[in-house]
Amino acid sequence: MKLEGFSHPRSIEEALAVLAGAPGEARPLAGGTAVVPMADRRARVLVDLSRAGLDTVVLEGDTLRLGATATLDAVARGKAVTDAGLDALVDAAGAAASRRLRRQITLGGNLVGLYPWSDPVPALVVLGAVVRVRSAAGQRDVPIDDFVARHPSKVLQPGELVTEIRVPRAAARTGSAFLKFARSAVDYALCGAAARLRLDGDVVREARVAVGALRPLPMRLAAAEQALVGKAPDPATLVAAAAAGAAEAEVSADFRASVEYRREVCGVLVRRVLETAARRAAGRSA
Ligand SMILES: Cc1cc2nc3c(=O)[nH]c(=O)nc-3n(C[C@H](O)[C@H](O)[C@H](O)COP(=O)(O)OP(=O)(O)OC[C@H]3O[C@@H](n4cnc5c(N)ncnc54)[C@H](O)[C@@H]3O)c2cc1C
Secondary structure, three states: OOOOEEEOOOOHHHHHHHHHHOOOOEEEEOOOOOHHHHOOOOOOEEEEHHHOOOOOEEEEOOEEEEEOOOEHHHHHOOHHHHHOOOHHHHHHHHHOOOHHHHOOOEHHHHHHHOOOOOOHHHHHHHOOOEEEEEEOOEEEEEEHHHHOOOOHHHHOOOOOEEEEEEEEOOOOOEEEEEEEEEOOOOOOEEEEEEEEEEEEOOEEEEEEEEEEOOOOOOEEOHHHHHHHOOOOOOHHHHHHHHHHHHHHOOOOOOOOOOHHHHHHHHHHHHHHHHHHHHHHHHOOOO
């Protein structure tokens, strides 16, 4: 990078003003674990967000507010996240990279960079997160499904910052889970799977299932979700839903694994997250 400036804003407003003052040339710097090694040659100014007051992890009413620079470690170990009943997010943030890296990687950087292996993202998708985006001109809230339908770099306009990720508290009889499969504990995922189930009596009333790492962007598995709604989450239903999900998943190959291997892993992971989400849902009262 040929940098001409490095800014340390003390507030969101200051950060937004710096970004607005150097359109196309200023880059937010969060954990720096991607921005630094990937060395964007067009970047002239780095805007370090670490002192801009964006590291909140707080449950306010029925909304968990996660500041964009909250680290994955702070999310995985945050009492507010557990209190909100958002187990899939705890699982996913705690599964990314190594503990040392999790203390550096931020939730906002992980989401905006959106790498195929971004573990927390499928969890945010099933949990129905909303991404708060601000610029010097104003603020907008983008539902996570829209935020990751294309790469976020195409969703964000120059000068826009993700300031917060807002996640609704889990309702009663709602359980969620995330699992990843990788060649080692610190390798990138070959596949990640997340699910959230809401029970009504003994029947699944609402289901959200998403996978990551199978293609560049995460994907909701609509056929798996449809195979669950209105049915008891018994083993046969979960196996059938997982098979439907594995069949519909769009899968790419890379040097780590073939399409066939990834699809096989996808079916197993989806079944396992459904089992865990169903068990957690049954154990969660109002
Ligand atoms: C060895 C290694 C292993 C890893 N393994 C995993 C893994 O298994 N699972 C996983 O999920 N992740 C993993 N990661 C992390 C992942 O690859 C990225 O490096 C990380 O998510 C980037 O987050 P960051 O906070 O460091 O962001 P940065 O590197 O600071 O920024 C990333 C991008 O997002 C932009 N940006 C950052 N914050 C904002 C914001 N608030 N608003 C707008 N734009 C913003 C930056 O300008 C940049 O373009 C690993 C990283 C390393 C180095």
